[in-house]
Amino acid sequence: MNRGLNRILLSTMGVVFAALWALPFIYSVWTAFHDERYSANFQLGAPWTFENFVEAWRSAPFSLYFANTMILITIVLVANLILCTLVAYAFVRYKFRWAGFLFALIMVQLLISPEILIVENYLTLSRVGLTDTIIGIALPYLTSAFGIFLLRQTFMTVPKSLDEAAQIEGAGAWRVLWNVYVPLAWPVYLAYSLVSISFHWNNFLWPLIVTNSPEVRPLTVGLSVFATVDSGVEWSLVNAATLMTTAPLIIAFIIFQRQFVANFMRAGIK
Amino acid sequence: MIMLVIPCSLLVAFTHYPAVQALINSFWNNGSSRRPSRFSGFENYQALMEDDRLAQILINSTIYALGTIPLAIGLAIGMALLVNSRLPGTTLMRLSFFMPTMLPMIAVANIWLFFYAPGIGLASQILEVFGMQSINFLGRTDTALASMMFVAVWKEAGLFMIFYLAALQSVPTNLKDAAKLEGASAFRIFWDVVMPLLRPTTIFVAVNALINAFRLVDHVIVMTEGGPNNSSALLLYYIYEVTFRQRDFAYGATLTVLMVCLLGLLAIVQYWVLNRKAHYQ
Numbered sequence: 001m002n003r004g005l006n007r008i009l010l011s012t013m014g015v016v017f018a019a020l021w022a023l024p025f026i027y028s029v030w031t032a033f034h035d036e037r038y039s040a041n042f043q044l045g046a047p048w049t050f051e052n053f054v055e056a057w058r059s060a061p062f063s064l065y066f067a068n069t070m071i072l073i074t075i076v077l078v079a080n081l082i083l084c085t086l087v088a089y090a091f092v093r094y095k096f097r098w099a100g101f102l103f104a105l106i107m108v109q110l111l112i113s114p115e116i117l118i119v120e121n122y123l124t125l126s127r128v129g130l131t132d133t134i135i136g137i138a139l140p141y142l143t144s145a146f147g148i149f150l151l152r153q154t155f156m157t158v159p160k161s162l163d164e165a166a167q168i169e170g171a172g173a174w175r176v177l178w179n180v181y182v183p184l185a186w187p188v189y190l191a192y193s194l195v196s197i198s199f200h201w202n203n204f205l206w207p208l209i210v211t212n213s214p215e216v217r218p219l220t221v222g223l224s225v226f227a228t229v230d231s232g233v234e235w236s237l238v239n240a241a242t243l244m245t246t247a248p249l250i251i252a253f254i255i256f257q258r259q260f261v262a263n264f265m266r267a268g269i270k
Numbered sequence: 271m272i273m274l275v276i277p278c279s280l281l282v283a284f285t286h287y288p289a290v291q292a293l294i295n296s297f298w299n300n301g302s303s304r305r306p307s308r309f310s311g312f313e314n315y316q317a318l319m320e321d322d323r324l325a326q327i328l329i330n331s332t333i334y335a336l337g338t339i340p341l342a343i344g345l346a347i348g349m350a351l352l353v354n355s356r357l358p359g360t361t362l363m364r365l366s367f368f369m370p371t372m373l374p375m376i377a378v379a380n381i382w383l384f385f386y387a388p389g390i391g392l393a394s395q396i397l398e399v400f401g402m403q404s405i406n407f408l409g410r411t412d413t414a415l416a417s418m419m420f421v422a423v424w425k426e427a428g429l430f431m432i433f434y435l436a437a438l439q440s441v442p443t444n445l446k447d448a449a450k451l452e453g454a455s456a457f458r459i460f461w462d463v464v465m466p467l468l469r470p471t472t473i474f475v476a477v478n479a480l481i482n483a484f485r486l487v488d489h490v491i492v493m494t495e496g497g498p499n500n501s502s503a504l505l506l507y508y509i510y511e512v513t514f515r516q517r518d519f520a521y522g523a524t525l526t527v528l529m530v531c532l533l534g535l536l537a538i539v540q541y542w543v544l545n546r547k548a549h550y551q
Contacts (some may be wrong), residue, residue, distance in 0.1 A: 007357060010355070010357060011357040011358050011359055014352045014355075014357060014359065014360075014363055015359045015362065015363065017352075017363075018352075018359075018362060018363040018366040018367065019366070021366050021367060021370075021424070022366040022369065023392065024381050024382060024384075024385040024392070024424070025369060025370070025373075025381060027381075027384070027385060027392045028380075028381045028384060028385075031384070083276065083277035083280070084277070086273035086274070086276075086277060087273065087274060087277045087278070089273065090273040090274050102274075102278075105286070106278070106281060108285060108286065109281060109285045110481075111481065111533055111534070111537050112285060112289060112530055112533060113481070113485055114284055114285070115485045115486075115506065116484070116485065116506065116526065116529055116530065116533070117284070117285065117288040117289060117292070117526060118509065118510065118513070118514075119288075119292060119509060119513045119519060119522040119523055119525075119526050120287075120288030120289075120291045120292050120295070120523065120526065121284055121288050122513075122514075123291075123519065124283065124284070124287070124288065124291075139280075139284065140284035140285075142277075142280050143277040143278070143280045143281045145281070148277075198372065201374065202373075202374035202375060202376070203374075204374065204375060204376045204488040204491075205487065205488055205491070205506075205510065208491070209510070209514055219374075220374050220376045220377075220488075223376055223377070223380070224376055224491075224492055227380055227492070228492075235384055235387070235390065238380055238384070239380070239381070239384060242377045242380045242381060243377075245374075245377065246372070246373050246374060246377045249372050249373075250369070250372060250373075253368075253369075253372050254365075
């Protein structure tokens with residue numbers, strides 16, 4: 001009896017805490033779906049509307065921003081998957097001089113991420129004339145120390161006997177990689193892709209510095225421009241735009257909730 | 271060998287080269303079209319020592335890191351325990367806790383900007399319900415930094431919760447059962463059995479949180495621009511402002527060197543602490 005009461009009490013506290021935690025988000029959703037005059041006074045019976053989204057979509061080139069973000073995350077993801085695989089494979093399969101030292105050098109990127117080095121990276125980019133291009137936004141992120149680390153750890157668990165068996169069958173280094181290592185690392189590729197996509201969908205500071213024109217701006221920068229250009233802008237519009245630009249991630253999360261959580265865990269445990 | 275050359279040269283070009291270049295540039299002053307930059311020795315570093323704003327910002331950054339990291343970790347453990355319990359409503363709780371993590375920092379900043387907005391925002395409306403004066407949270411020197419810290423905790427705790435959830439689910443149940451048989455209270459079981467098993471996760475999360483505390487300043491740019499009166503500025507934001515608003519690339523490079531040194535120092539301290547821990551175990 002006492003235990004049951006405790007459970008109910010704890011459960012109620014948990015739900016209340018969760019509701020409080022979600023409050024800023026819920027308030028933003030509520031405002032986005034209501035007319036501007038309800039954004040300051042909360043009324044239960046206020047009519048719901050989709051007008052804010054339509055107007056926000058019309059008043060800034062969000063479809064262009066969406067396309068740019070898509071291109072950006074595709075470039076980064078494809079490059080990451082290929083390049084990190086190659087490096088991880090080289091480290092696992094071949095013994096060479098300075099391997100440990102080289103690996104430590106690569107891991108430096110985990111500590112000193114590209115965001116820290118914006119000053120010099122911007123100078124490098126302007127020297128090669130790639131500022132204000134999508135390639136320029138992607139360039140510092142094309143190889144990822146995190147990806148290399150994750151894949152090396154995974155490749156190391158591949159049994160040597162499998163590798164040797166494939167070699168006896170006459171498979172070259174590339175075939176061994178493609179037919180033995182890559183299929184076995186499949187869940188890690190999936191987990192890493194999710195992390196990479198959400199990171200670059202959300203990245204802001206570096207794209208803000210590199211981009212100047214709307215033609216190359218990703219969503220995050222586009223959103224910040226939209227929210228600041230007209231500071232007197234209506235809150236319901238800003239909230240609608242905020243939700244709109246993050247909706248794909250939120251919807252994907254709700255649909256794939258279990259996989260997301262499981263994959264984040266797997267990526268985290270290492 | 272080709273496998274290594276392309277990826278590594280990219281990595282060197284955007285990690286090691288800029289770090290070294292920052293060091294070199296920090297000994298030169300800004301050039302202009304009429305006057306090329308010249309070697310200036312330690313001038314930039316002298317400016318660094320005499321920069322009152324920087325001193326304030328380093329204090330802010332320390333408060334920010336020391337305040338947000340333990341709070342986020344504590345909340346994350348609590349959330350993970352709640353979600354991991356067999357209580358009703360855990361699906362909803364997990365959704366609520368994890369949602370902020372999925373949002374871009376820039377979206378989080380907009381949501382909280384609205385939440386904090388004086389008069390119209392929910393924060394001041396709640397205060398009014400309790401008959402209190404509404405506060406301009408982001409516009410006062412004594413509340414701006416704390417308000418930003420709360421935003422950071424709100425965004426990060428959910429991500430850390432996931433790592434703790436994974437760790438909690440790998441705690442062997444027979445350990446807990448044994449403790450229960452011995453008559454240990456739920457609190458004792460958590461403190462003496464579960465907590466020590468969570469230590470590797472805590473170390474991993476703390477390292478990540480520390481790096482993030484330096485790396486992520488999107489919300490500062492959007493919400494306060496470091497103000498009012500410098501009270502919510504963080505180091506990376508200062509680098510951004512000095513370099514890209516004031517166009518002082520030489521001083522920006524000097525600040526970058528300071529940042530890299532700080533991170534290196536923290537890495538050494540962490541390595542030392544972890545190594546010492548490993549000896550005892």
